[in-house]
Amino acid sequence: MKNEEQETQFMGHVRSELDREAQNLDIETAARLKRIRYSAIEQIDSSRFKLWRLLRLPALAVVTGVIIATVVITDYRAPTIIQNQHALADLEILASDEQLNLFDDLEFYSWLAETEDHAS
Amino acid sequence: MGDDRLAMEKFLASIERRAFLMAKIATGDVDVSLDIVQDAMFVLVKKYRNKPEHQWKPLFYRILQNRIRDWYRRSSVRNRWRTWLNGKKSDEDRLEGNPLDNIADPSGENPARVVMRGEVSKAIMSALAKLPLRQHQTFMLRFWEGLSVSETATAMRCSEGAVKTHSARALKSLRSSLENHWP
Numbered sequence A: 001m002k003n004e005e006q007e008t009q010f011m012g013h014v015r016s017e018l019d020r021e022a023q024n025l026d027i028e029t030a031a032r033l034k035r036i037r038y039s040a041i042e043q044i045d046s047s048r049f050k051l052w053r054l055l056r057l058p059a060l061a062v063v064t065g066v067i068i069a070t071v072v073i074t075d076y077r078a079p080t081i082i083q084n085q086h087a088l089a090d091l092e093i094l095a096s097d098e099q100l101n102l103f104d105d106l107e108f109y110s111w112l113a114e115t116e117d118h119a120s
Numbered sequence B: 001m002g003d004d005r006l007a008m009e010k011f012l013a014s015i016e017r018r019a020f021l022m023a024k025i026a027t028g029d030v031d032v033s034l035d036i037v038q039d040a041m042f043v044l045v046k047k048y049r050n051k052p053e054h055q056w057k058p059l060f061y062r063i064l065q066n067r068i069r070d071w072y073r074r075s076s077v078r079n080r081w082r083t084w085l086n087g088k089k090s091d092e093d094r095l096e097g098n099p100l101d102n103i104a105d106p107s108g109e110n111p112a113r114v115v116m117r118g119e120v121s122k123a124i125m126s127a128l129a130k131l132p133l134r135q136h137q138t139f140m141l142r143f144w145e146g147l148s149v150s151e152t153a154t155a156m157r158c159s160e161g162a163v164k165t166h167s168a169r170a171l172k173s174l175r176s177s178l179e180n181h182w183p
Helices: A002-023 A027-095 A100-104 A106-119 B002-027 B030-048 B053-086 B111-116 B120-130 B133-144 B149-156 B160-177
Strands: none
Touching: A002 B002, A002 B120, A002 B133, A002 B160, A027 B002, A027 B030, A100 A106, B002 B030, B002 B053, B002 B120, B002 B133, B030 B053, B053 B133, B053 B149, B120 B133, B120 B160, B133 B149, B133 B160, B149 B160
16 A cells, blocks of 8 residues: 555656646747647648649539530520421422422412412 | 538647657657657548547557557667677567567666656656557556547557556556655
8 A cells, every 4th residue: 555655645746847848948948839739720721722723624624514514505496496396397399299389389379379269 | 511520629739749759759859759659540530530539548458559659669670680790689579478568768767866857747657668569569558648548458459468468567666666756
């Protein structure tokens, strides 16, 4: 028991001496330690910035891609459908047995048909 | 976002002086000790800052002790080369077992004599520096830093049994070195 007490006392002495030594570091060493700590902490900010820098380019590429895709889909899909409809009409004309002159005067024949309808 | 930064800064501020003193007693060199502390802080912040806060201390001391061990290895290789080039046999070669366990302070000052001069603090530092590295590390982590046996084992990468053995031996050596001052 006495031995244990002595041991605890001895440890207490050593610990307090070490604590005192740590507290009484010279100003220059303490300042250097502070600088080291700050530069270690700065890594947190710089790594966040680095992450943003790394992600910035892919993010911009994705946004640009989405914009281009949206423009392409909205602007070019409708004319394509209309163009397809015109092509079908042209095909119909070419495939029919009628004389091509008839199609040249198509407006006249339509007017004639309407007038006859009104007359009747 | 700023909370983890603040917590890390607080933690580093709380351990920086002790870490420096541990490294200084182990290496005996201020610049080397500052480099070691810097390394340990940088690695902790870079790799482990997202770990739970209660793990920072054992992790930090693990990195610190690894750096100190690395320094010992490098300097023991340097000493070996120097001894070989000088054609003398080093003291280290004559010691048995793991050389890291037997590396002592090169100053070779007798702690008892220093105590007689009333420089208690110097005597303790000298006695601690005279301890073999593993005993010194165990003593500092267990009895000064207050890590548990398992935390110390984690920091030192050894078994809990080894920590207990090193602690007991360190305590015995220190008591016999400083018996003139504290019986």
